[in-house]
């Protein structure tokens with residue numbers, strides 16, 4: 538057993554943990570990131586791909602946005618497709634902002650490279666197995682690397698270990714959980730196929746929801762609504778493409794460009810919030826504290842918002858001995874978390890087919906889509922939430 542020490546111990550090298558470590562470094566605060574998986578694994582884990590305007594600006598302002606600016610795709614609107622017709626939500630006209638389509642795994646690579654270049658410490662294949670003394674001024678993370686156990690003694694622990702990590706469970710006796718499981722999931726594919734639309738298409742079809750997204754000019758990212766426990770083996774490539782072609786059908790014709798499917802998977806869907814997001818010297822951030830259905834493209838963006846708040850609070854703590862921002866961390870984050878939960882739930886409810894819907898409820902859902910795409914006020918509300926609500930302490 539070895540014991541080492543650092544000011545901030547960070548569990549998890551996903552977007553939350555890595556961005557927090559980077560933001561702390563810029564403020565002269567040391568941290569150690571402990572990651573259970575290998576570097577290769579986390580750098581190739583295919584996840585989401587839309588960055589809010591405020592997150593894009595944060596990455597640029599903090600010096601880790603170069604590849605995003607060169608390889609990312611700037612999008613100024615999205616298309617809602619229902620009743621076989623397209624309706625564009627014009628972010629630029631309604632909010633003056635855009636979003637950035639940029640793969641999460643590329644952002645993870647950029648952040649790891651930045652931290653290692655700056656001399657940061659990221660211990661890969663270091664599985665955290667327990668937290669101790671989180672109610673004291675010297676909380677400790679016990680982790681295992683190979684056959685050896687180690688203790689990392691900290692001033693503060695950041696739980697950035699995702700929904701299945703150990704940090705939230707470590708304080709679950711102090712938490713209240715809010716949760717909703719959806720009666721569907723997404724079957725997602727990556728395909729070597731040029732995107733068939735310049736912008737994202739969210740389709741509400743009688744057979745179910747489908748989403749057309751992309752990763753580059755030659756790689757499409759596509760999803761279709763399925764059962765939460767859908768058997769992937771029942772979906773041949775042909776069946777996937779056939780169902781996508783049907784769900785994206787449009788007046789005047791529309792054909793998806795097909796190609797080799799390089800990755801496929803089924804993701805169940807839930808809304809989840811644990812309150813508060815802190816206890817003692819442990820602070821939860823990102824998926825460790827909350828989960829949103831992916832319809833609003835908010836998971837990564839919420840994680841970035843949490844760690845921006847935490848980094849500012851830790852700067853006040855270390856620089857001025859000020860604890861009010863740390864004490865208010867959870868309340869500050871949760872204000873924005875719940876607004877984003879609402880938006881993600883609303884987008885999910887509006888765009889997916891619910892087997893339990895009566896004919897009346899189906900008509901109301903279609904009326905909501907008609908209203909959102911015909912009212913400037915309603916479209917502006919969707920747009921300002923999609924491009925991202927202001928971060929606490931940042932305006933506009």
Ligand code: APR
Pocket residue numbers: 548549550551552553554571572573574579584585641663664665666697698699700701702703822823824825835836837838840
């Ligand atoms: N010890 C060390 N590392 C751990 C442990 C553990 N016991 N448990 C989990 N981890 C690591 C995981 O291997 C993962 O790399 O914590 C990291 C958590 O990363 P994410 O799950 O990506 O969570 P977060 O950083 O909050 O980012 C949220 O990622 O999952 C997507 O859709 C989600 O886009 C959202 C974003």
Ligand code: PHB
Pocket residue numbers: 584585586587737748750751758831832833834
């Ligand atoms: C994606 O590109 O993976 C993506 C885009 C928008 C969403 C969800 C996922 O709402």
